[in-house]
Amino acid sequence: MVASSFALLGTLALVGSAAATYTPGSTTIKLQARDLGLKNGDGSVNIPGLLAETERLSRKFERNRMNQVYYAQTMKDPVARQKRGTMPLSLPDPENAVWTGRVSVGSPAQTFSIFFDSGSSDFTLASTACTTSCGTKKRYDTAASSSAVKTTKQVRTSFVDGTSSIGVVYTDTVTAGGSTATGQDIVAATSLSSTVSGLASDGRMGLSYPSLSSAGSSSLMFTLAAQGQYVTNPYFSIRLSYTGRSEITFGGSNRARIAGTPRWYNVTPAPNGIRTYWQMGLSAPMISGKLAAPVATHILDSGTTLIIAPPSAAAAFWSNVPGAESYSDEFWTYPCASPPDLAFGFERAYATKWAVAESSFNLGYLQEAPDRCVGAVIGSDLGLGSSWLLGDAFMTNVYVMHDVVANRIGLSLAR
Structure with missing residues (x-):
């Protein structure tokens, strides 16, 4: 689903x-x-x-x-x-x-x-x-x-x-x-x-x-x-999941939901030095292992389902997706049979790729063109500058730890 x-x-x-x-x-x-x-x-x-x-x-x-x-x-x-x-x-x-x-x-x-x-x-x-x-x-x-x-x-x-x-x-x-x-x-x-x-x-x-x-x-x-x-x-x-594994833990984590060793990233402050969102700088989406949009800050947000990018960054991303077509100012489609190999890299540590499953990326097919599917990367100006917003379409693929003292984010593959 x-x-x-x-x-x-x-x-x-x-x-x-x-x-x-x-x-x-x-x-x-x-x-x-x-x-x-x-x-x-x-x-x-x-x-x-x-x-x-x-x-x-x-x-x-x-x-x-x-x-x-x-x-x-x-x-x-x-x-x-x-x-x-x-x-x-x-x-x-x-x-x-x-x-x-x-x-x-x-x-x-x-x-x-x-x-x-x-x-x-x-x-x-x-x-x-x-x-x-x-x-x-x-x-x-x-x-x-x-x-x-x-x-x-x-x-x-x-x-x-x-x-x-x-x-x-x-x-x-x-x-x-x-x-x-x-x-x-x-x-x-x-x-x-x-x-x-x-x-x-x-x-x-x-x-x-x-x-x-x-x-x-x-x-x-x-x-x-x-x-x-x-x-x-x-x-x-x-841990966000649609298979009965969703939970929030205060004061620790659940090893049963973690696959591998967590990777920790620093929380990036706003330009004025104040910390705002759970976000990581110098980050970017990758398609088939190659950068697909300009490097920017990426925000983790359990309060949305989508992956939101500034319109210009979204257009740059979709220009790297084979067969992609603009559906509107905000949405793009791709051939349902050929989903992109999408992952994100954070804080320039691009060798560590956090993949987005096709089931998370696919928002559904178009009724008027059943061979075309709408992708979860949306172009919209939320007033966040060049920052991307990573919602459930990304977060359902990972286990996320939020350290309020060391100001860091821990990611691991999710079980």
Whole structure:
């Protein structure tokens, strides 16, 4: 099955750290896949669904850019940081790839189905103060939690449909898979745009750097590490799969999901020196072992299904794919019978190639031309400069470890 056609929905089991293959002391959440229809039942590609995905990503990364500006400004002025008032809210639009699991919040615990997104940083829930605009989402009841503390921070964002989302930042106890952080920032949404109210989870847990947070908040693994947990293994690991092997592990990894020895890469900061995304510089796609596009920074993001490149870089890539044809400004097709031999190399270590399986790369055939398939490399300007975005089409092929102390990314082939 094609990676872009699915989401992970969390009717899940918690796996104890006593299992022999897990890092001692780590905790893991198992995930389950669900088809969201980017690929039609007959195996053809759903072009409107793909267009909606690129539109959603444009909004997500616009919010991230605004958050980066706020963060850079307030890092220079601690007083201003404490006074941050109206900021963009990062609760996602309806997703085409949602990786969710059970997370408990508060005292006593309230349990939610949460989307884990390595391409953002806020933890956002619908609150009991949100009425009709939050739909059927389970509400976070701050009054029922003895550990909830309201802060002075508020976030707000406007959507193209004319509605807005508003939230107040609380701190509370958060437990994910047995890993517990106290005083974790949570955006308790009091109003949700109609654009996001249909999201198939109760909220989003961002896993990236604080600079992407609308409230300047640390995401969960950063909080756990700051509180002295997982000193030996201050990282979380993600395995995305559509064969029942998907999971996220806090404080270590699962050797049963790793094939070979992990290769570690440094997280590349933004030009201003601030770390933002889980990204690697001096990287490039390769076709049949040869560079297929200019060298650039590549971002790992579990919050999208696709591989997104700037339009010029995507055009350069597809010019190296035999038989490729432009379908639109964003999408290209290739002969279904002759998929490209695609891999990525990071930080100029191109001898180590991370391959993308044909099943991950193929988004489906064209109904009007069944011998032509749409490829997962899309051209779209997300405001990321020359950077590429590697979503599930890449991440389902690898096991990824994210070290929040050493600021590095570990990759291995996935089992």
